[in-house]
Amino acid sequence: MRRFALIAVPYLWLLVLFLVPFIIVLKISLSDIALAIPPYTPTLDLSAGWEGLRAFFAALDLENFWFLTTDDLYWKAYLSSLQIAALSTLLALLVGYPIAYGMAQAPDEWRPTLMMLVILPFWTSFLIRVYSWMGILSKEGFLNQFLLWTGLVSEPLEILNTNTAVYIGIVYTYLPFMILPIYAALEKLDSALLEAAEDLGCSRITAFWLITVPLSKSGIIAGCFLVFIPALGEFVIPALLGGSDTLMIGKVLWEEFFSNRDWPVASAVAVILLMILIVPIILFQRNEQKQREAEGP
Amino acid sequence: MKTYLLSAAASLALVAGMAQAQEVRVYNWSDYIDEDLLMQFEEETGLKLVYDVFDSNEVLETKMLAGGSGYDVVVPSGTFLQRQITAGAFQKLDKSKLPNLDNMWDVVTERTEQYDPGNEHAINYMWGTTGIGVNVGKVQEALGEDAPIDSWSLVFEPENMEKLAECGVHFLDAPAEMIPAALNYIGEDPDSHDPDVIAKAEDVFMPVRPHIQKFHSSEYINALANGDICVAVGWSGDVLQARDRAAEADNGVEIAYNAPNEGAQMWFDQMAIPVDAPNPDGAHKFLNFIMDAENMAAASNYVYYANGNKASQEHLVDDVINDPAIYPTPAALENLFTTTPYPARVQRVVTRLWTKIKSGT
Numbered sequence: 001m002r003r004f005a006l007i008a009v010p011y012l013w014l015l016v017l018f019l020v021p022f023i024i025v026l027k028i029s030l031s032d033i034a035l036a037i038p039p040y041t042p043t044l045d046l047s048a049g050w051e052g053l054r055a056f057f058a059a060l061d062l063e064n065f066w067f068l069t070t071d072d073l074y075w076k077a078y079l080s081s082l083q084i085a086a087l088s089t090l091l092a093l094l095v096g097y098p099i100a101y102g103m104a105q106a107p108d109e110w111r112p113t114l115m116m117l118v119i120l121p122f123w124t125s126f127l128i129r130v131y132s133w134m135g136i137l138s139k140e141g142f143l144n145q146f147l148l149w150t151g152l153v154s155e156p157l158e159i160l161n162t163n164t165a166v167y168i169g170i171v172y173t174y175l176p177f178m179i180l181p182i183y184a185a186l187e188k189l190d191s192a193l194l195e196a197a198e199d200l201g202c203s204r205i206t207a208f209w210l211i212t213v214p215l216s217k218s219g220i221i222a223g224c225f226l227v228f229i230p231a232l233g234e235f236v237i238p239a240l241l242g243g244s245d246t247l248m249i250g251k252v253l254w255e256e257f258f259s260n261r262d263w264p265v266a267s268a269v270a271v272i273l274l275m276i277l278i279v280p281i282i283l284f285q286r287n288e289q290k291q292r293e294a295e296g297p
Numbered sequence: 298m299k300t301y302l303l304s305a306a307a308s309l310a311l312v313a314g315m316a317q318a319q320e321v322r323v324y325n326w327s328d329y330i331d332e333d334l335l336m337q338f339e340e341e342t343g344l345k346l347v348y349d350v351f352d353s354n355e356v357l358e359t360k361m362l363a364g365g366s367g368y369d370v371v372v373p374s375g376t377f378l379q380r381q382i383t384a385g386a387f388q389k390l391d392k393s394k395l396p397n398l399d400n401m402w403d404v405v406t407e408r409t410e411q412y413d414p415g416n417e418h419a420i421n422y423m424w425g426t427t428g429i430g431v432n433v434g435k436v437q438e439a440l441g442e443d444a445p446i447d448s449w450s451l452v453f454e455p456e457n458m459e460k461l462a463e464c465g466v467h468f469l470d471a472p473a474e475m476i477p478a479a480l481n482y483i484g485e486d487p488d489s490h491d492p493d494v495i496a497k498a499e500d501v502f503m504p505v506r507p508h509i510q511k512f513h514s515s516e517y518i519n520a521l522a523n524g525d526i527c528v529a530v531g532w533s534g535d536v537l538q539a540r541d542r543a544a545e546a547d548n549g550v551e552i553a554y555n556a557p558n559e560g561a562q563m564w565f566d567q568m569a570i571p572v573d574a575p576n577p578d579g580a581h582k583f584l585n586f587i588m589d590a591e592n593m594a595a596a597s598n599y600v601y602y603a604n605g606n607k608a609s610q611e612h613l614v615d616d617v618i619n620d621p622a623i624y625p626t627p628a629a630l631e632n633l634f635t636t637t638p639y640p641a642r643v644q645r646v647v648t649r650l651w652t653k654i655k656s657g658t
Contacts, residue, residue: 033641035384039362073649076658139525161511244512244655252652258355259472259648261362262641 022274029267030060040263064268074252074269078276081249084163084238085231088170089178092227093220095171096178100219101212103179104186115183118176130169130240137165137241165241166248170231177226185219186212218291225284233273249273321579322347324357324368326566327515328538329423331599338586344579352515353471361386361571368571369580375412375565376473376638378419387418387569394581395420397588405605408635409565419567420584421605423534423597426563426625426633427474428556430517430536434549435464435527447555449482452530455504462508465526470512472651474562475502475530477636481560488636492646502654512655518542524550532564533622534602541601554622556633563633565605 034041042059045052068074103114121129136142137160144156159165189212197207213220235250242248249269256266327350339346349368351357354377360366361373361381373381381387392398398420405421413419431446439460445451452458458466469475477487479501485494510526517529522542529536533554540552568587570580586592594612597604603623610618617623625633639647652658 035380035641037362037364037384037386039384071649073652073658244509245657247656247658255648255652258353258359259651260641260645261355261358262645 025267025270027060028263029064029265029271030062031264032059032063033262033264038263039261064264065272067265068268068272074249074272077247077249077252078272080247081232081234082276084166084170084248085228085234088167088174088231089224089228091167091171092175092178093224096175096223097182097220099175100179100182100186103183104189111187118179118183121176126173127236130173130237133165133169133172133241134160137168160241161243163242163246165243166238166246169237169241170227170234173237174227174231177230178223181222181226182216182219185216189215218287221287222284225280229277229280232277319343319576319579320345320347321370321576321583322349322368323370323583324349324351324360324366325370325372325422326350327352328518328535329372329566329600329602331595334592334595337592338583341586342579342582344582346583354473365573366571367575369574369576370568370583371571372422372566372568375409375567376636378567378569379412380638381569382413382418386572388572388574388577389417390420390570390584391577391581394578395585395588397585397590400588400590400593400606400608402605402607402610404630405565408563409567409605411635411637412565413567419569420588422566422568422587423600423602423604424563424565425533425602425623426556426561427469427478427530427532428536428554428561430521430529430531430539430552430554432464432521432524432527433551433553435524436461439464439527446553447558449478449557449559451557452528453479453482453501453505455508458505458508461528462510465510465520465528466508467511467513467517467520467526467529467531468509469517469530469532470514470655472647473636473639474564476647476650477562477634478530481562481634487560487562487634490637490639490643492643495643495646495650499650499654506654506657521552522546522550524548534600537601537620537622556622556625556629558632560632560634563635 028040031040031042033039042056044056048055099118103111103118106114134141138144139156139158139160141160143159144153147153148156159168193211193215194207197211198204202210233250234248235254238246238248238251239254242251253266253269253273256262256269260266321344323346325348329350330348335346335348338344354374357371357373358377358381360368361371362384364386378387401421405424406416409416409419409421429446429449429451431444431451433446436444436446436451440451440457445457450457451461452466452468476495476498479498480489480494481487483497483501485497489495515535517526517531518535518539519542520526521529521531521536521539523546524543529539533556536552536554540554543550543552568584570577570584574580587596588606590606590608591612593604593606593609597609598612598614598617601617601620601623603617621629
């Protein structure tokens with residue numbers, strides 16, 4: 001009984017925080033736009049009883065999903081988001097892995113401090129951190145002033161309001177999510193394995209590729225998913241750092257919701273985004289499960 | 298112990314409820330009031346004022362349509378007000394609680410009637426035009442002494458925009474104002490709801506699009522004042538605030554605003570009370586406070602927007618009441634146009650066109 005209660009807690013969590021909101025969004029995506037509060041129809045009227053319920057379901061249809069196929073804006077935005085998210089994940093991995101590696105190699109007494117430094121930025125609001133990038137990247141910003149001062153460039157670089165700024169913002173924001181799981185994997189690594197490899201004539205670089213990287217695979221995969229999934233639906237970073245031509249699905253969703261006041265189409269866009277995300281989420285789950293099985297009971 | 302806790306919780310809830318009743322929550326545009334007035338309101342009425350700001354009608358409208366915003370006074374523009382009234386978002390004003398209604402100016406109330414017949418749901422806060430703000434020195438440097446700063450050709454003709462791109466041009470990120478401006482420029486009805494006519498705006502924007510640095514509705518105030526950009530299509534008072542900030546900074550930047558000759562949009566920001574306002578009584582007190590002649594004049598003197606309050610005019614400072622960029626001459630008033638809200642289907646066409654203009658997709 002106690003065991004059952006323990007299992008029930010995460011499921012209840014999932015039900016309340018994920019399934020119920022998703023069903024509400026799905027329902028709105030099947031509705032029609034209306035000029036009312038709330039701005040869609042039908043709304044569930046339980047007082048009308050059985051007949052009301054039947055009328056309610058009869059009014060739902062897939063029209064909004066069909067609509068999304070009639071305009072190439074949506075597919076272009078999904079593809080562009082996938083591209084930005086994938087490239088950002090790769091960049092975060094390239095930057096994050098050496099940091100995690102360095103942390104794992106550091107003397108024991110340093111590690112808590114280094115860990116702290118990675119987590120520290122979370123103590124400031126995410127929004128303020130993205131805003132401060134505007135100050136760094138703008139034409140008169142710190143970065144350009146520094147580059148002009150060193151003489152590396154003669155004209156200020158145009159970084160803010162371009163896709164480059166979006167990549168910088170995403171990599172910066174999600175870097176800790178890449179570092180922490182890789183660090184966790186590397187920390188567990190048995191150094192005797194590397195010593196054995198060297199004794200057997202492996203160079204340090206070969207040993208790194210043959211032993212360290214494969215053994216940290218689970219951390220790499222976890223880190224990549226933790227960066228890729230939120231980056232795909234990102235709205236704040238492209239809105240603040242991106243330019244007018246930065247096309248991301250989060251911005252399209254915003255326009256459907258706010259400019260068109262079309263909650264049903266906005267919900268349809270969100271449902272499809274979720275379906276795109278479910279594939280990597282399931283892969284992630286499988287990976288976790290496999291790892292648990294490999295580690296044994 | 299348990300009963301003690303219960304009664305403590307009950308009294309806490311009671312205190313919270315009372316605090317709620319003594320609070321007035323106002324949601325207004327950013328940079329749009331003299332903040333001394335907010336303190337003055339609290340002193341005069343003993344009510345606590347919670348003052349939040351937004352910078353787009355769309356954000357406000359979404360809050361209104363979702364319901365339960367918790368605000369007592371909100372400030373939509375005319376067309377948005379009209380649509381939200383239709384959606385049932387606002388309550389009728391209790392005019393017996395608003396003796397200062399006598400101060401209002403018929404020139405404005407006649408025009409706001411088209412959005413809110415009988416002005417039953419809202420009072421005018423301020424009004425203005427959508428035109429062009431320029432950094433005079435930089436524009437003349439780029440285009441010569443006779444640069445057409447009082448014409449839409451400044452921003453809609455590619456040969457001008459090519460030369461201005463260097464010093465920076467911002468456009469408002471507000472399709473409901475930018476598209477009518479473009480339609481008006483090519484001689485179409487700015488208030489057209491015909492998708493085929495609206496589509497013609499694309500041909501105005503696309504050739505100048507590469508020379509536009511940014512579409513944004515509030516950043517241009519500082520950008521103009523600092524000299525980061527030289528041209529902004531923007532709202533009258535915002536440009537004049539930039540002029541004022543530049544003058545204060547004494548940085549040699551001279552800003553001018555013009556409602557262009559070809560015609561410019563006139564808009565009205567209206568104060569209304571949401572249907573589910575927690576404190577409608579306090580909301581009426583706030584509206585009446587704002588309609589006081591001296592208070593309204595203080596607000597206009599501070600933000601450089603014209604208001605709809607006749608009695609306030611004698612308290613306005615000279616560079617507000619006598620500036621034709623703020624209070625247009627009767628002849629210039631003839632040149633201004635107003636628009637009506639787009640139906641949902643047309644709105645989608647407008648938003649889609651705007652996305653295409655902004656992103657090229």
